[in-house]
Amino acid sequence: MSFRRIADEIPGGTWLDDLARASAMAAYAKFERTCRSPLLKVSVIGSTQADAYTFSDIGRALQDATAKIGHIVRNPAAEVTIVQPADRDKAPLIQRGQAGNTIFFGFPEPCPDDALIHDGLETLSERAVKELCDFLPANGSDDGALDAVLLQRDTVRNAVSDIVTAVTKNAGIGLQLTPTSGEDVARSMTAAQARVLHGSLRESREEIGYETVSGRLDGVRTRRRIFYLERDSGSTIQGAVAPDLLDKIKENLDRPVTARLRVVRTTTIDGRRGRPVHELLEITPEVSLFDQELEQNHTI
Structure with a gap:
């Protein structure tokens, strides 16, 4: 049995499992593998005259999506829906060149903090792109992949949404990943698929909660029924108010209140x-204590 197969068949995700897989892959690299440099080819499809803005949109979308997937590879318990500079720094795509409608991306040389397998077989960037490809359609008729995206975790849906937005604005894309080891991976997304996913991913749902805050009633707009409440922390809340509360708000303007x-x-x-x-x-x-004293004196 080959060391590569041994690594693939190690179950679990504990640090011991990761160490065992890394050891098997190190042996595979030393005794069995012919080394090659990983490469990601990204082609613009459906357009014969893609301009600089198109390539910029697609390149940035792929970089952000890769950074987000890289984040959950490093920290599976933490969701992220806004790309952070630190995540991009840890999972960069390096543009190697461009020919016609195809951009070529490479991956950084692994360093001890970045390599998932410490003999330099696979960087975080490459792993993230591999996993991102798992969530993209195989071709223009792969409707099952579109449905599956909606069932993924928040970070994955958000990463795919980055690509969907770029494709919707411009043209379809084709991806071909030549990994450090293993078979090539090919994925694509047409403009039609992107439009379908864009509509599904932008469907919204409401989260309703309740909050009790203390602060000072700073103002009210009677006709528009809008209140302004300055929190004790200094920030201001504004929102809608029911008609039956307008008189009570006016009575307590510029006074401390507790609001539900x-x-x-x-x-x-x-x-x-x-x-x-x-x-x-x-x-x-x-x-206030002053109001309580006035009330007591009035009672006496």
Whole structure:
């Protein structure tokens, strides 16, 4: 049995499993493998005159998607829907050249902090691109892959959405990955597939919660029924208010209150979160020590 097969058949994801796989792959590299440099070819399809903006959009989308997948390869428990510079630095794509409608990307030389297999077989960038390809259609009729994207975790949906957005704006793409080891991987996404996924990924759902905050009523717009509440921390909340609370708000303007809020946030399927919308449900004036003394003196 080959060392490569031994590595592929090691189950689990503990550090011991990773170490065993790395050891088997190190033996494979030393005794069995013919080394080759990994390469990612990205072709623009469906357009004969792709301009610089097209290649820029597609290149950035692939880089961001690779960085996001790389993030969960390094830290499987942490979702990310906004690419961070640190993630791009850890999983970069290096442009090697361009010919016609095809861009060629290479991968960085592995260093101890980046290599997933420490003999330099596979960098985080290459692993991330491999996993990204797993979620993309094999061809223009692979409808099952489109449905499967919607069932993936937030980070994967968001990474695929980056590519979908670039393709929707421009033209279809074809990807061919020649990995350090193993067979070549070919994937593609047509403009029609991107439009279908774009609509599905941008479907939204509402998350509703409730919050109690303390602050000062800073103002109200009676006709538009909008309130302004300055938190004790200094930030300001604005939102809608029910008509039956308008008089009570006016009575407590510029005074400290405790407010009960309904908070609605819209989230799209690809993980993009909208700004929270607040609705004022109830306010309770906060009584100061000075007010309590006045009330006691009045009672006496």
